Amino acid sequence: xxxxxxxxxxxxxxxxxxxxxxxxxxxxxxxxxxxxxxxxxxxxxxxxxxxxxxxxxxxxxxxxxxxxxxxxxxxxxxxxxxxxxxxxxxxxxxxxxxxxxxxxxxxxxxxxxxxxxxxxxxxxxxxxxxxxxxxxxxxxxxxxxxxxxxxxxxxxxxxxxxxxxxxxxxxxxxxxxxxxxxxxxxxxxxxxxxxxxxxxxxxxxxxxxxxxxxxxxxxxxxxxxxxxxxxxx
Numbered sequence: 001x002x003x004x005x006x007x008x009x010x011x012x013x014x015x016x017x018x019x020x021x022x023x024x025x026x027x028x029x030x031x032x033x034x035x036x037x038x039x040x041x042x043x044x045x046x047x048x049x050x051x052x053x054x055x056x057x058x059x060x061x062x063x064x065x066x067x068x069x070x071x072x073x074x075x076x077x078x079x080x081x082x083x084x085x086x087x088x089x090x091x092x093x094x095x096x097x098x099x100x101x102x103x104x105x106x107x108x109x110x111x112x113x114x115x116x117x118x119x120x121x122x123x124x125x126x127x128x129x130x131x132x133x134x135x136x137x138x139x140x141x142x143x144x145x146x147x148x149x150x151x152x153x154x155x156x157x158x159x160x161x162x163x164x165x166x167x168x169x170x171x172x173x174x175x176x177x178x179x180x181x182x183x184x185x186x187x188x189x190x191x192x193x194x195x196x197x198x199x200x201x202x203x204x205x206x207x208x209x210x211x212x213x214x215x216x217x218x219x220x221x222x223x224x225x226x227x228x229x230x231x232x233x
Contacts, residue, residue, distance in 0.1 A: 002066040002113045003028050004209060007050060007104070008073035010035055012170040013121070016202025017071050018043075021209070025068075030059075050074070050100045057107055066113035069209040072101050072120050073202075075140075077172055082134045090135050097139035102146065112158055117209045120147050121201075122164040124224045140164070144220050151218035159217035161208045166224030168196030190225030191232045 004021060008014040009029035015038070021027060022043070029035070032049035050056045076096045080089065101120065123140040125133040144162050151160040167186055169177055177183040177195060187194040201223050207213050208221075222228045 001026055002068035002116070003044075004069040004071070005030060005067060006071045006073065008071075009045075011073055011172065012168070012198025013202045013205065014071070014073040014198075016198040017073065017206050017209070020202060020206035025210075026065075050104050051096060053100075053103055056100075056104050060104070060107045060111070063108070063111055065111075067108060067111050067116060068113050069117045070105075070108070070112075070119070071205055071209055072104075072118070073205070074100075075121055075123075075172070076136070078136050079132045080135065081132050085135050090138065093135045093139050094142070097136070098142045098146070101143070105150075109154075109158070114157055115211065115214065116157070117159045117161070117213070118147075118150070119205045119208050120144075120160070120162045121205075122162050122220065124164050124166040124222060124228050126164055127220070127222060128228045147220070148218050155217060159208075159213070161213075161216060161218070162220045163201060163204055163208070164220055164222045164224070164228075165196055165201050166190060166227045168198065168201060170198060190227045191230040192225035194225065196223065196225060 003026040005028045006014050006017050007030045009018055010031035010033055018027060018029065027043045029043050029045045030048045034047060035045055046059065048055060048059055076093065078093050120143045122143045123136065125137040126140040126144055147160045147162040183195060204221060204223055208216065
């Protein structure tokens, strides 16, 4: 039996994917922190930080099933002016948003089944320039290039797609959106006049990881309330 890995299953997008996929799929949930009580279901749950390469390799080595999909619902937010962003900052952000994913895939891709799917998460900042985003935009842009190249390398066996969200309400963005007025102000920068939610992004990820999207590969979907393409004021 094949299973879908949801990496970052304890976050808002990961939880949405679990809720959408749990009835029709065998799931394996991974999180670098202990699971919240609201992540329910009789699934295999693993506390695993894929930034720890040896830990990730050990987990993959012990997989005794085929992988039908991987959702990489992980990443970080780092906003600094370029002038104060060191090379070490760039390396750390690449480690957290790109090299960890490359490493995990490099070791697990041989265990993926026919007609499987992988979903990455980039950012609107990879396709539209924002101040103070140089490091994170660089890492997230690398993910789009990785996805496109892998989609070509592994077609038609494995599909690879990327979702590039704008800012959404999540644990990762809490330092920015916990202030209600700040969150409202950022929300109004979007034509849809609000921030995104885990479901806004997770619903698309769940579709892309499923057989319902079997003719979609090598694409980057901008789920951003229209911010990357529309000017309404």
